[in-house]
Every structure is written in structure tokens, then in C-alpha cells.
Amino acid sequence: MTFTTQLFQSENLVLEAYDPEKDAAAEAAFTYDPNYAAVIDWEGVPHPLTVFEVKKKREEELKKGVEKDNFFLFALRRKSDSQFLGILTLPHVFWFNRYAFFKVVIGEAEMRQAYFAEALQMALRYGLEELGLYSMHTTSGEYEPDVKQALEAAGFRAAVRQRENVYREGKIWDRIFMEILQDEWKIQTTGVQS
Amino acid sequence: MENPNYRGAIVNNPIFTGQLVRLIAMDLDEDLKLIEEWNVDSEYQRLLDAGAANRYNFKLTKEFFEKEIEGLHAFMIQKLDDDRKIGMIELEAFNWQVGSAWVGIGIGVRELWGKGYGTDAMRIILRYGFTNLNLNRIQLDVFSINQRGLASYEKAGFKHEGHLNGNLLKAGVRYDEVFMGILRREWEQLQTAS
Structure with missing residues (x-):
């Protein structure tokens, strides 16, 4: 008997330790997308961030x-060329x-289309198999239909609908908590109920 | 300490006065001792949030409040008939893009549970949030074990927006985390109806 699952590698992706020196510049560029900015500055008004701000925030x-042992942040990279694509984070377990x-979150639209579903499977494997979580949830909504559809395809259910709680592109949208x-x-994954 | 010469400005304030209680700013010398007393009742803490019930060092709690008070929108709940402070209510995590905020409430004095004080405090904070802070929605979460809380929030006008399955684990039993929200137009309708 041995552990056969690889948590940090999948067909096209690797999860690596986040490196503020290397990765902050890419993330700062991605914050021009408000859906990405909102994941770095959780409670602020989403806006493009400077490399300095991203680096400082991520370092903190x-x-x-490390002190609290309930926070996880990974850099999501493409296996073939180590390109930084985005992050997987569990900010408070x-x-x-x-x-x-x-x-x-994956910064660029075509990369998101190509790899979001695969990255999601890595997130689930890490959270549900390695951390042993009972459940995981994330937020999405009709303002990002590609992400919402990928979550549904991965088995997530819309569990909570906070009405009128997101503003994007001149419209107000519901914030949906998706749960598995x-x-x-x-x-x-196994067809077997525990 | 509250200056008796200015007491009228507080007790006669129409914004923060309800039928049974008024909301008053915290007094960091007096109120943290009260909160410490309430926290002895672990059931109070368990109903209040998803964190593990704990005993907190008074000095560290005071330092926390002194550091964070400017970012907190917290009030003590004071009975109108005898000026006793019986609980706390707080607006937090404002989202000014959509005009939303979370509300948290706790009645620390156990013998006063279920007597309408919490509902009255909630009605005051809804009125304040919608008519003075220009909020469009106010939301909260509550555990399914807290039937008294659920009934009180429904009475104040909150609607169910879904739940996360079994997020609270106590003594091997899982309880749902229920999400509720109220929109300004719903609140306005309640005012014209009553």
C-alpha cells in the first residue's frame, strides 16, 4: 500500500510555492481584471494594483x-514552460x-479556458484528500459564466445566492457560493459512497 | 466613561433608539469587562461565530479593540428601561461598490434571550444602514442550531438565501451555516406595511 496520488502535478499543471519575487509582477498585471483583483484585495474596491502592493500583501x-497554519497559497504554473498562470488559495481553513x-484564479482568458478545470481538480484533491476537509466552497456568479460553468461541471452546487452583491460592467449581480x-x-471520483 | 452632561445627546437620539433598546458606542474600559463576563457562557460564544469558543486575555483583547476600533462599526445594546448593556451589534465588511455590509449580533445576558431585545436592535441597525449609510443590502449568517436567532432575523425582515452544508461541527454533530439577507426595497416595503 502506498500513496499513488500526485497532489502537485497534473497533466499540464504544477502547484508550486508562491514566490513574491517572481510572481507579484504577473499578478499585478492580472489585477486589471476586477475578478482577479478582488482575490488579492478581498475587502477593498477592486482596482489594478502596483507590483509593490501585491508583493507586500503576499509576503504578509x-x-x-506560517504562524497560523491555516492559510495556503500556491502558484499555478504550466508544466511545459513554467509560465505563471494564477493561484490556488485557501485563506482560512x-x-x-x-x-x-x-x-x-487564472489571470488570462485563454489560459483560464485551457486550464481552469484542471486547476480546480488540483484544488479539490488538495483540500479534500490532503487536508481532509469535509467541504469546500468558493464564490462565483453569472458575471463570470465560464468559471461558474466549470465549477458546476466539477460537481459544485449553488448553495447560497446573495442577491445583488457584486457590481461588474455597469450591472449588479448575485454572488453565488458554490459548494462541494x-x-x-x-x-x-471513485463511484463509492463512504 | 460617558459624561453625564452630554447624556441627552445619546439617549434622545432618534437614529439609534428603538422600542426596547438603544445602540451606543463602546466604552472600552467598561464594555470589554462585560464582554469578558458574557464569554464565560460558552453557548453564547458558540452561537456567535464559527470560531472555537475560547477565553481571551483581557489585556490582549483591549489592545485589539484599541487598534481596530476605527475600522469597527460596533455598538453596545442598551435597554431603555434601566440602561443595562445586554449585548453587542456590529456592521462589518462594507462593500461600497454595491452598498452591502455584514451584521453580527449577540445578546450576552442569557436570561434576556427570546424577549425581543435582539430583534429591536436589529431593526435599529437596519434603519441606520438603509437610511443613513445608503446601503442596499445587509446580510448575516447563522447556524441552524440557533432557532431563536433564525426566528428573530425573519421577524426583522431577513430572507433565506441558502446554506452551506454542515459547516459548524460541535460534539460530532454538523449544523448548517444559513445565510440571510435583506434588500433596501424589501425593508422599505416593511416600513409602509407596518
């Missing part, structure tokens, strides 16, 4: 993560309740 988060909010349970994931 990584430091806090509730260990005693065994659930977590997470985000997979470890049991649902197991049935999907």
Missing part, C-alpha cells in the same frame, strides 16, 4: 500563514469544523 500573507473557502462535500467528490 505567507508570513501569517477552519480546522475544528473542517471546511474551507478557496479560490482558483468530500462525500460528493468521492462518489464522483
Whole structure:
């Protein structure tokens, strides 16, 4: 008996330790997309960030993560050329309740189209198999139909609909919490109910 | 300490006064001692949020409040008939793009649970949020075990927006995290109806 699952590699992607020196510049460029900016500056008004701000924020988060042991941040890279695509983050794992909010974000539209679904599977494998979480949830909405559809295809359910809670492109949208349970994931991946 | 000479400005304020209670700014010397007393009741803490109930060092709590007070929109809930402070209510995580905020509430004095004080405090903060802060929605989360809270929020006008499955784990039993929200137009309708 051995562990055969590879958590940090999939067909086209690798999860690596986030490196502020290397990755902050790419992320700063991605923040021109408000859906990306919102994942770096959670409570602020989404706007393009300077490399300095991203680097500072990520360094602080990584430091806090080491101290608190409930924060995870990975750089998502393409295997073939190590190109930085985006991140997987679990900003606050509730260990005693065994659930977590997470985000997979990929900066460029064509990369998102090519790799978001694969990155999502890596996120689920890490959270549900390695961290042993009971459930994971993330947020999305009709303002990003590609992301929402990929979440649904991966087995996520729309669990909460916060009406009129996101503003994009001159319109107000619902914020949808998409959820998956470890049991649902197991049935999907192995066909066996625990 | 509250200056008795200016008491009229607080107690006669129409914005922060309800039928049973008024909301008053925190007094960091007096109120943190009250909060410490309430926290002895672990059920109070367990109903209040998803974190693990804990005992907090008074000095560190005070330092936290002194550092964070400017970013907090927290009030003490004070009974109108005898000026006793019985709980706390707070607006937080404002999203000024859409005009939304989270609300959190706790009645620390157990013998006053279920007597309408929390509902009254909630009605005051809704009125304040919608008519003075120009909010469009106010949201909260509550655990399914907290039937008293759920009934109170429904009475104040909140609508169910979904739930995350089993997010609270206590003594091996999972309870749902229920999300509720109220929009300004719904609140306005309630005012004309009553």
C-alpha cells in the first residue's frame, strides 16, 4: 500500500510555492481584471494594483500563514514552460469544523479556458484528500459564466445566492457560493459512497 | 466613561433608539469587562461565530479593540428601561461598490434571550444602514442550531438565501451555516406595511 496520488502535478499543471519575487509582477498585471483583483484585495474596491502592493500583501500573507497554519497559497504554473498562470488559495481553513473557502484564479482568458478545470481538480484533491476537509466552497456568479460553468461541471452546487452583491460592467449581480462535500467528490471520483 | 452632561445627546437620539433598546458606542474600559463576563457562557460564544469558543486575555483583547476600533462599526445594546448593556451589534465588511455590509449580533445576558431585545436592535441597525449609510443590502449568517436567532432575523425582515452544508461541527454533530439577507426595497416595503 502506498500513496499513488500526485497532489502537485497534473497533466499540464504544477502547484508550486508562491514566490513574491517572481510572481507579484504577473499578478499585478492580472489585477486589471476586477475578478482577479478582488482575490488579492478581498475587502477593498477592486482596482489594478502596483507590483509593490501585491508583493507586500503576499509576503504578509505567507508570513501569517506560517504562524497560523491555516492559510495556503500556491502558484499555478504550466508544466511545459513554467509560465505563471494564477493561484490556488485557501485563506482560512477552519480546522475544528473542517471546511474551507478557496479560490482558483487564472489571470488570462485563454489560459483560464485551457486550464481552469484542471486547476480546480488540483484544488479539490488538495483540500479534500490532503487536508481532509469535509467541504469546500468558493464564490462565483453569472458575471463570470465560464468559471461558474466549470465549477458546476466539477460537481459544485449553488448553495447560497446573495442577491445583488457584486457590481461588474455597469450591472449588479448575485454572488453565488458554490459548494462541494468530500462525500460528493468521492462518489464522483471513485463511484463509492463512504 | 460617558459624561453625564452630554447624556441627552445619546439617549434622545432618534437614529439609534428603538422600542426596547438603544445602540451606543463602546466604552472600552467598561464594555470589554462585560464582554469578558458574557464569554464565560460558552453557548453564547458558540452561537456567535464559527470560531472555537475560547477565553481571551483581557489585556490582549483591549489592545485589539484599541487598534481596530476605527475600522469597527460596533455598538453596545442598551435597554431603555434601566440602561443595562445586554449585548453587542456590529456592521462589518462594507462593500461600497454595491452598498452591502455584514451584521453580527449577540445578546450576552442569557436570561434576556427570546424577549425581543435582539430583534429591536436589529431593526435599529437596519434603519441606520438603509437610511443613513445608503446601503442596499445587509446580510448575516447563522447556524441552524440557533432557532431563536433564525426566528428573530425573519421577524426583522431577513430572507433565506441558502446554506452551506454542515459547516459548524460541535460534539460530532454538523449544523448548517444559513445565510440571510435583506434588500433596501424589501425593508422599505416593511416600513409602509407596518
